[in-house]
Amino acid sequence: xxxxxxxxxxxxxxxxxxxxxxxxxxxxxxxxxxxxxxxxxxxxxxxxxxxxxxxxxxxxxxxxxxxxxxxxxxxxxxxxxxxxxxxxxxxxxxxxxxxxxxxxxxxxxxxxxxxxxxxxxxxxxxxxxxxxxxxxxxxxxxxxxxxxxxxxxxxxxxxxxxxxxxxxxxxxxxxxxxxxx
Amino acid sequence: xxxxxxxxxxxxxxxxxxxxxxxxxxxxxxxxxxxxxxxxxxxxxxxxxxxxxxxxxxxxxxxxxxxxxxxxxxxxxxxxxxxxxxxxxxxxxxxxxxxxxxxxxxxxxxxxxxxxxxxxxxxxxxxxxxxxxxxxxxxxxxxxxxxxxxxxxxxxxxxxxxxxxxxxxxxxxxxxxxxxxxxxxxxxxxxxxxxxxxxxxxxxxxxxxxxxxxxxxxxxxxxxxxxxxxxxxxxxxxxxxxxxxxxxx
Numbered sequence: 001x002x003x004x005x006x007x008x009x010x011x012x013x014x015x016x017x018x019x020x021x022x023x024x025x026x027x028x029x030x031x032x033x034x035x036x037x038x039x040x041x042x043x044x045x046x047x048x049x050x051x052x053x054x055x056x057x058x059x060x061x062x063x064x065x066x067x068x069x070x071x072x073x074x075x076x077x078x079x080x081x082x083x084x085x086x087x088x089x090x091x092x093x094x095x096x097x098x099x100x101x102x103x104x105x106x107x108x109x110x111x112x113x114x115x116x117x118x119x120x121x122x123x124x125x126x127x128x129x130x131x132x133x134x135x136x137x138x139x140x141x142x143x144x145x146x147x148x149x150x151x152x153x154x155x156x157x158x159x160x161x162x163x164x165x166x167x168x169x170x171x172x173x174x175x176x177x178x179x180x181x
Numbered sequence: 182x183x184x185x186x187x188x189x190x191x192x193x194x195x196x197x198x199x200x201x202x203x204x205x206x207x208x209x210x211x212x213x214x215x216x217x218x219x220x221x222x223x224x225x226x227x228x229x230x231x232x233x234x235x236x237x238x239x240x241x242x243x244x245x246x247x248x249x250x251x252x253x254x255x256x257x258x259x260x261x262x263x264x265x266x267x268x269x270x271x272x273x274x275x276x277x278x279x280x281x282x283x284x285x286x287x288x289x290x291x292x293x294x295x296x297x298x299x300x301x302x303x304x305x306x307x308x309x310x311x312x313x314x315x316x317x318x319x320x321x322x323x324x325x326x327x328x329x330x331x332x333x334x335x336x337x338x339x340x341x342x343x344x345x346x347x348x349x350x351x352x353x354x355x356x357x358x359x360x361x362x363x364x365x366x367x368x369x370x371x372x373x374x375x376x377x378x379x380x381x382x383x384x385x386x387x388x389x390x391x392x393x394x395x396x397x398x399x400x401x402x403x404x405x406x407x408x409x410x411x412x413x414x415x416x417x418x419x420x421x422x423x424x425x426x427x428x429x430x
Contacts, residue, residue, distance in 0.1 A: 007201035012194055016187060038183070042190050047408055049194040051347055053205030056281060064281035067349040071408050153286045153350035 001048075005055035016045065019065050022141070027069055029140050030133065032121065040076070044069045066141075066151045070133055077129075116174070123173045127166055134159050135166035212340040219336025220363075224370045227329045237373045249318075251376045255311045260372045262303040267365035270296050274358035275341050286351045289358045296361050297391040300368050301383060308378030315378045323386025326375050330390035334360075334367035338398055348406040356402015360394035367394075 004011040023044060027037035047068045048061075124132055130152065137148040138159070149159045200208065228235060237256065273292045277283040284292075308315050341359040348355045371387060 005202045007203070009195070013187075013191055016190060020187070020190075038186050042186070042193060045190050046193060046197065047347065047349075049197065050199045053200040053202045054281075054346070055202065056277060056279060059279055059281045061281070064349070067282050068408060071349045075408065150280065150282055150285075153282065155285075155287065 001052070001055055001061045002057060005052045005057075012049065015048075015061070019061060020045070022062065023065050023069060026066060026136065026141055027073070029136050030070075030073055032125075036076075040069055040072050043072050047072075063147060063151045066137065066143075067153070070151065074129060119173050119176075120170060123169055124166075127169055131162045131166040131169075134162035135170075138163050209344050212344050216337035216340035216363075219340070220333045220366060220370070223332040223336065224329065224374075227332055228374065231325060231329075235374070238376050249316065249376065252311065255307060256373065258307045259304050260369055262307070263300055263365070263369045263372050266296060266299050266303065267362070267369055270358075270362035270365040274355070274362035275344065282350050283348060283355060284358075286354055289351060289354045293354070293357050293361050293395055296365055297388055300365060300391070301388050304372065304378060304383060304387070305380065315380070317379050318377050318382065321375075321377050321379075321382055321386075323377075323382040323384075323389075326371050326377075326382070326386025327390055329374065330364065330367040330371050330387065331393065333370050334363040334390065334394050337366055338363035338394060338401070342398075342401050342405055345406055347408050348402070349408060352406035353399040353403040356406055357395045357399040359402070360396070360398020361391055363398070364391035364394040 001011075001015055004015055020041060024037055024041050027040045027044075028034060031037050031040065044065055048065060124135070127135070134148060134152060137143045137151060138145070143151070145156045145159050148163075149156045152159060152162075270292065273284060273288060305315075338360055341363060342356060345355065345359075367390065368387060375386070377383075377386075
């Protein structure tokens with residue numbers, strides 16, 4: 001990033017290779033839509049490209065990229081909500097965006113695993129965005145509490161609380177599923 | 182990784198010009214000069230047309246046969262303290278520290294609250310020590326101070342917003358902090374010019390502009406500092422509902 005901010009255009013490919021896999025993984029988990037994730041990753045990297053001249057020497061790139069991606073997810077969701085309200089005809093396609101894609105089970109244990117996965121996903125999707133992102137950053141991306149707090153623009157204790165609420169909600173799903181089976 | 186996606190992102194970036202650090206540094210230097218020059222010019226114009234050319238006022242007629250003077254030491258103390266607070270406000274709102282995400286939201290919020298309180302307390306405290314300037318001035322409600330503060334701060338505020346361009350976290354709060362920083366700079370100029378330290382006058386003419394500028398900054402931040410600005414649709418020729426071709430996990 002340092003070289004790229006100085007105008008070395010070829011360094012963008014290296015930057016892409018360094019951050020894109022992790023960023024795309026985060027976006028896929030956050031959106032559950034490969035096309036949306038790829039689109040958001042492209043937008044995130046273009047935002048980084050546009051702001052390369054403002055890069056602070058020595059600053060970490062990943063928290064910045066995650067924060068931009070998260071902002072784009074939130075803005076996109078808001079925009080879709082508005083569009084859905086305005087154009088009810090086009091809402092079918094949009095409404096399906098970010099919904100989990102189910103697959104036909106092949107065996108009983110696979111059916112059970114699929115159901116459990118779907119329930120966890122549904123519960124994760126139903127969580128407030130701040131709780132869901134805190135969970136994804138800590139559990140899926142393996143970030144530290146401090147790193148997640150920096151990306152979310154809040155305190156470490158707030159991240160702990162959000163993640164804790166997400167864990168409680170997900171544990172409840174597991175408990176319910178266990179009782180039913 | 183998906184090679185097609187990689188090629189698409191790289192070509193999209195190559196197709197769009199973006200300023201390098203040297204260009205951004207030059208642009209920010211220019212904007213800093215514009216901020217300083219616009220603030221100073223507004224103050225000079227105001228002083229020439231509204232105050233008979235006086236940029237530092239040491240006193241005035243409160244009423245018939247009642248004249249109040251403030252000492253140079255008081256002016257130095259109040260304006261000097263305000264200058265230090267303004268410098269701290271600029272450090273908080275305009276610089277970003279060592280993180281690309283800027284200052285934490287709590288810092289910005291605290292700054293927006295504490296900077297006006299600090300400036301007000303400093304002014305009242307020193308004026309209280311010296312006594313005289315705290316008396317009521319019937320002819321000076323504070324409207325002229327309000328207008329000079331807004332006039333002086335407007336150029337710097339716009340320059341600060343132009344310097345940051347895009348903020349992924351708390352754009353409105355960042356804008357509000359910039360408004361307060363611009364207002365704190367204007368406070369120094371107003372403090373030099375205005376000899377009144379009567380509390381209702383200070384609240385109307387000196388503190389209220391900071392509140393107005395914070396609100397204006399928040400609106401500007403929300404409108405101009407968000408990432409949405411200048412964003413173009415990126416993926417073309419591919420249907421969202423189409424097959425997940427080429428995606429790799």
